[in-house]
Amino acid sequence: MLHLFDTAVGRVVPFEPREPGRVSMYVCGPTVYGPPHLGHGRFSLVFDVLRRYLLWSGLEVDYVSNITDIDDKIINRANDEGRDWSEIATRCESVWWRAMDAIGVMRPTSDPHATAYVDEMVILIAELIDRGVAYVSADGVYFSPAVVDDYGLLARQTIDSMQAGARVEVAEHKRSPIDFALWKFVKPGEPSWPSPWGDGRPGWHTECVVMSLDLLGDGFDLHGGGQDLAFPHHENERAQAVAAGRTFARHWMHNGFVEVGGEKMAKSLGNFTNLLDLVESTDPRAYRLLVLRAHYRSPVEVTRASTDDAAAALRRLDAFARRVASADLAISPAVADPDAIAEFARVMDDDLDTPAAIAQLFSLVTEVNTALDAADTARATAAAAAAFEICRAVGLVLDAGGSEIPAEVLARAQQRDQARAARDFATADAIRDALVAEGWVVEDTAAGTQVRPA
RNA sequence: GGCGUCGUGGCCGAGUGGCUGAGGCAGGGGCCUGCAAAGCCCUCCACGUGGGUUCGAUUCCCACCGACGCCUCCA
Numbered sequence: 188m189l190h191l192f193d194t195a196v197g198r199v200v201p202f203e204p205r206e207p208g209r210v211s212m213y214v215c216g217p218t219v220y221g222p223p224h225l226g227h228g229r230f231s232l233v234f235d236v237l238r239r240y241l242l243w244s245g246l247e248v249d250y251v252s253n254i255t256d257i258d259d260k261i262i263n264r265a266n267d268e269g270r271d272w273s274e275i276a277t278r279c280e281s282v283w284w285r286a287m288d289a290i291g292v293m294r295p296t297s298d299p300h301a302t303a304y305v306d307e308m309v310i311l312i313a314e315l316i317d318r319g320v321a322y323v324s325a326d327g328v329y330f331s332p333a334v335v336d337d338y339g340l341l342a343r344q345t346i347d348s349m350q351a352g353a354r355v356e357v358a359e360h361k362r363s364p365i366d367f368a369l370w371k372f373v374k375p376g377e378p379s380w381p382s383p384w385g386d387g388r389p390g391w392h393t394e395c396v397v398m399s400l401d402l403l404g405d406g407f408d409l410h411g412g413g414q415d416l417a418f419p420h421h422e423n424e425r426a427q428a429v430a431a432g433r434t435f436a437r438h439w440m441h442n443g444f445v446e447v448g449g450e451k452m453a454k455s456l457g458n459f460t461n462l463l464d465l466v467e468s469t470d471p472r473a474y475r476l477l478v479l480r481a482h483y484r485s486p487v488e489v490t491r492a493s494t495d496d497a498a499a500a501l502r503r504l505d506a507f508a509r510r511v512a513s514a515d516l517a518i519s520p521a522v523a524d525p526d527a528i529a530e531f532a533r534v535m536d537d538d539l540d541t542p543a544a545i546a547q548l549f550s551l552v553t554e555v556n557t558a559l560d561a562a563d564t565a566r567a568t569a570a571a572a573a574a575f576e577i578c579r580a581v582g583l584v585l586d587a588g589g590s591e592i593p594a595e596v597l598a599r600a601q602q603r604d605q606a607r608a609a610r611d612f613a614t615a616d617a618i619r620d621a622l623v624a625e626g627w628v629v630e631d632t633a634a635g636t637q638v639r640p641a
Numbered sequence: 642g643g644c645g646u647c648g649u650g651g652c653c654g655a656g657u658g659g660c661u662g663a664g665g666c667a668g669g670g671g672c673c674u675g676c677a678a679a680g681c682c683c684u685c686c687a688c689g690u691g692g693g694u695u696c697g698a699u700u701c702c703c704a705c706c707g708a709c710g711c712c713u714c715c716a
Contacts, residue, residue, distance in 0.1 A: 215716075223716090230716045260714075342711070348643050349712050367713060392713090413716030423713080442716075443646095449708060453715055480654060480665070486647085486709080493653055496666045503665080506679060542655045546664035556680055560673095612675055619677080630678050637679095 189244075189536045191409075192484060194417050194439040195340050199538045202438060204408050209247040211403040212238070213436070215395060215412035215420065216298070218255040219279035220264050223286045224459035225445045225474075225489050226452050230413045232478045233442040235292040236581050237411075240535055243580035251402045252295040253395060254280055257302050257388055262377055272378055282463070289466040290474055291582055297402050301394040305380045308389045308397050311431060312369045312382070320430040321369055323384050324360040328370035333363060335426040341439060342418035367423055369393050392423040399424075400433060410436035415453075417441050443486045452489070465494065472584065473497040479541040479581055500549075507552045507574070508585035513634065514559055516568040520576055527551060527573035531580070541581060548577045588639050596627065600636040603629075607636075 189202040204210045214234045217227055234250075241248050256276040265272040287294070312328055315321035321330045332338045332346070339345045346365060368390035373379035379386040399407060410421065421439065428435035445452045452459050465474060474489075477497040481487040511518070527547070534543035551574040558567035578585055599618055606614040619629045622638060630637045 217716075226716045228716090233716095342644080344644050344712070365713075415711075415715050418711065419713040420715090444710075444716080446709080451710065451715090455715055476665090477653085482655075484646095485654085488653075490653090492666090496653060499667090500665050503679095510679080540655085543663070546655075549664055553681085557682095560681060607675080610675075616676070628678075631674075632679085 189241075190538055191438065191440055192538050194343075194421075194441050197343060200438075202409070204246070205406055205437065208245075209249070210241050210409070211249045211407040212251070212409040212411065213395070213399040213403060213407060214250070214252045214295075214410075215416055216252040216254050216295075217279075217283055218258045218260060218391075219276045219283060220258065220260040221279060221454060223283055223462040224452060224454065225462055225465060226413060226459070227283075228286070228290055228462040228465070228474060229445050229478055229487065230411075230442050231287060231292045232290060232475055233483045234411055234440075236479065236483075236541065237440075237539060238293060239582045240539070240580050243576075244532070248296070249403060250293070250296045251399060252298055253398055254283070254298055254300045255391070255394065256280065256300045257378065258391060266376070286462045286466070289463065289471050291471065291584065293582075299398040299402060301389065301398075304394055304397050304401070305389060307401060308393045309370075309380075309382050311393060311397050311427065312389075314431050315369065315427065318430060318432075322362065324362075326360045327368045327372050327387060327390070328384055329361055329366040330369050330423070330427060330430070331363060331366050332423065332426045333365065335429050338365075338422065338426055339418075341422045341425065344418075367392060367419065369427075392420055393427060395420075396424050396427050396431075396433075396435075399436070400428065406434040406437055408436070409438045409440055411440040411442070414441045414443055415451075442483045443481075446486045446488050447490065449488070451486075460489070465489075469494045470498050470501055473501055475581075475583060476501055476545070479545050479583070482542055483539055503549075504552065504578075504583070505586045505588075507555065508587040509639075510559065511555065511567075511571045512587040512589075513632065514564075514567065516564065516571055518568060518572045518575060520572065522568055523572035523576045524551075524569040527570065528576060531573070531577050535580070544577060544581065548574055551577070590640060592638055596622065596625075596638055600629075600638050604635045607631075 190199050191202045192199045212234070214230070217223060234252075238248050238250050257272070261275050262272050265275045268275070284294075312321060315330060316323070316328065320334045321328055339349065342349065349365065369392075370382060370384060370387050370389060372385050372387040377388070379388055399410065410424075412421065417439070425435050447458050447460070450456065450458065473494050474497070477487065477489065477493060480497070531544055531547060534540040534547065551570045554570040555567050555574065558564075558570060575585075599622060603615050603618040606612070606618065619636075622629050626641050627638045628641050
């Protein structure tokens with residue numbers, strides 16, 4: 188059975204779905220006001236891997252990930268650029284999906300938008316006011332988290348110790364520094380929606396509460412996101428749900444940061460790499476491999492050197508895939524080495540130990556290569572099938588070649604084989620040198636000269 | 642100030658109270674090859690510092706040094 192670290196209890200615990208055989212998960216998606224960066228890419232990959240592993244394990248997965256399409260940052264950018272806020276949101280959202288597709292992240296089962304849930308948010312806010320845990324102030328409606336007994340659960344801090352913090356500003360309209368806005372009254376030039384307390388727009392933390400509960404129901408299985416979302420965002424979501432008498436997420440999962448030069452990558456720090464820039468400058472699969480090689484809770488350093496390193500590792504996997512393809516083995520999930528599959532499941536079930544799984548994958552590659560060298564087809568087939576199962580479970584797509592090679596190039600490869608057969612190595616080498624100079628990788632195999640793009 | 646994480650070889654990055662330590666990349670040697678490439682085999686290189694607990698610590702505890710994160714912008 189899968190075990191995951193639960194932020195709410197601070198340790199690895201069994202992950203038991205509310206409904207056997209079916210997992211409901213909610214992953215906090217982006218606020219669409221700018222290009223996605225590597226940090227967005229990481230959380231998307233981490234939860235994509237979890238989702239695929241659950242699917243691979245035979246479970247159904249309801250995967251909800253929101254698009255925050257109304258927010259201060261969107262409005263600010265719209266004002267800066269003299270555009271409509273919705274235009275910013277729409278454009279950034281399309282860039283978001285392009286980036287997700289590029290790194291091979293499965294589309295969510297549903298992708299609710301905050302603006303489509305304003306009515307539901309108003310209902311929740313009214314409920315919180317009725318219960319006396321939220322109040323109307325001069326500039327909006329605020330929530331008092333102090334009423335929630337275990338507030339600070341996800342922050343792993345008590346309210347008192349948080350208030351000792353120097354950064355907490357006492358906004359003039361709040362009763363307590365830790366209170367947060369559920370509803371912000373409209374200011375000139377801002378988009379707004381009607382509410383019983385005045386026109387305005389929702390605060391950030393409310394949307395995820397209504398959307399997750401609406402689409403996944405009370406007591407859904409897992410709520411996740413980047414570590415910086417644990418507090419305040421998730422803490423505040425949870426506080427609202429609890430205060431409204433609802434049962435919220437059963438399990439909380441947060442992934443570690445992407446770092447650059449040992450420092451967190453963040454838009455606010457201005458040290459971010461645009462996700463699309465990364466996938467355009469290197470093999471997009473390299474980022475997935477890089478993320479898989481680190482444990483999801485550890486920070487991962489992403490530099491040109493580390494992506495190049497991952498790309499090089501990928502070349503070994505692709506070479507393996509090509510070799511298996513040309514060996515014409517009868518590969519299917521059914522013939523996968525059961526011991527290898529059991530070992531893979533064992534390490535993945537241990538808090539998603541993808542580094543161990545990747546290590547195992549490379550061991551299987553070596554095993555297959557050795558078996559093929561020894562013409563041990565049975566061994567090679569079982570190990571290769573297991574390796575492909577691992578790849579499938581973590582969403583790693585290997586390239587077994589098969590791309591279109593121009594007939595003219597194939598003709599020259601044939602000429603080279605003829606020259607080699609005639610032991611005319613000068614001609615053979617000249618042909619190879621010419622092909623290499625044109626950007627082809629040339630390899631000799633039992634089946635003759637093989638050519639593929641470099 | 643409060644809370645917390647981390648410090649592993651040339652690089653990335655796992656892991657463990659003792660059989661000495663995943664994996665990848667890079668480096669060296671060998672096998673294979675007409676020569677290469679790919680592949681296989683072997684190999685160099687590590688547990689921040691100082692104490693403590695222990696028969697034994699890289700792994701547990703304490704201190705220190707250093708890095709980083711959260712304390713309502715943040716994936």
